[in-house]
Amino acid sequence: MDSLSYNFNIRSYQIYLFKVLVITSVEKIQIRVQTVIIRMSSNGSRFNRGNGSDIKDVCKIAIVGCAGVGKTAITVRYLTKRFIGEYCPTLERIYKCSCKVDDDDVRLEILDTAGQSKDAWKDGYAYWADCFMFVYSITDRQSFDEIIRLKRLVEQVKNSTSVIGILVGNKCDLLHDRQVPANEATELADEIGCQFCEVSAADWTDVASIKNLFKTLVKDLRKTRTVKEGRQRKQSSSVKFKQAIQKVISGKTPAKRTLSA
Numbered sequence: 001m002d003s004l005s006y007n008f009n010i011r012s013y014q015i016y017l018f019k020v021l022v023i024t025s026v027e028k029i030q031i032r033v034q035t036v037i038i039r040m041s042s043n044g045s046r047f048n049r050g051n052g053s054d055i056k057d058v059c060k061i062a063i064v065g066c067a068g069v070g071k072t073a074i075t076v077r078y079l080t081k082r083f084i085g086e087y088c089p090t091l092e093r094i095y096k097c098s099c100k101v102d103d104d105d106v107r108l109e110i111l112d113t114a115g116q117s118k119d120a121w122k123d124g125y126a127y128w129a130d131c132f133m134f135v136y137s138i139t140d141r142q143s144f145d146e147i148i149r150l151k152r153l154v155e156q157v158k159n160s161t162s163v164i165g166i167l168v169g170n171k172c173d174l175l176h177d178r179q180v181p182a183n184e185a186t187e188l189a190d191e192i193g194c195q196f197c198e199v200s201a202a203d204w205t206d207v208a209s210i211k212n213l214f215k216t217l218v219k220d221l222r223k224t225r226t227v228k229e230g231r232q233r234k235q236s237s238s239v240k241f242k243q244a245i246q247k248v249i250s251g252k253t254p255a256k257r258t259l260s261a
């Protein structure tokens, strides 16, 4: 072999080695890139949580109570931070919006009910809603007395005594006209199994308290749903376990058939 062909062979071997090295490193880089992409997509749901398109729950809230207690005022204060001074009796209306609770986007459907509606209509909203804001005015004794009847009506429709709700005493800016003492309302809240809060839709400094009313309902509902789902999962797995045991006892399992064969 002359020196020229020897050099040529060495050169081509070096080029071959170089190509192998380049391909291996490119493959390594590709593998790394793929791993990063897979990691990102496996965490994707967490990254997307803040995204409005990834809304996890829908929470239907009915605002109920006598005419003129401030149901619309509370709803509008929550949605727009504004207060409506004039009184215009409501026909039922559903508002849709979303809020953030525990870092999740929750879709809200708020039904502002008509205080003057008949009981037959109330059945409809009681059936529709997941949770309830029972509103009375602290200046109107009769509106407070009506709450217990409304709660019973909801219980009948839902066929359950564990209704998710919050008792709200509105118009607490009108202290001089108070007809319902706060301690009496606390007792009623205990009796009907709800949390209780006094607010004023008219007082702009109470915006945060009004926001909290809705948040409390959403949180309670989510907690109840989680407990229910857990119970259902447990029940279905225990049913499956019982079915498997019964199959083994009655000799219907493939394992038993193999043994007898």
Ligand SMILES: Nc1nc2c(ncn2[C@@H]2O[C@H](COP(=O)(O)OP(=O)(O)OP(=O)(O)O)[C@@H](O)[C@H]2O)c(=O)[nH]1
Residues within 6 Å of the ligand: 065, 066, 067, 068, 069, 070, 071, 072, 073, 074, 084, 085, 086, 087, 088, 089, 090, 091, 113, 114, 115, 116, 170, 171, 172, 173, 174, 199, 200, 201, 202, 203
């Ligand atoms: N001072 C005071 N007035 C309020 C408050 N909330 C509501 N109002 C007034 O009470 C009146 C009735 O309020 P609405 O919100 O329309 O009552 P509602 O419960 O929706 O009444 P219906 O639609 O008939 O069921 C209006 O004139 C409101 O401006 C409050 O916190 N303080």
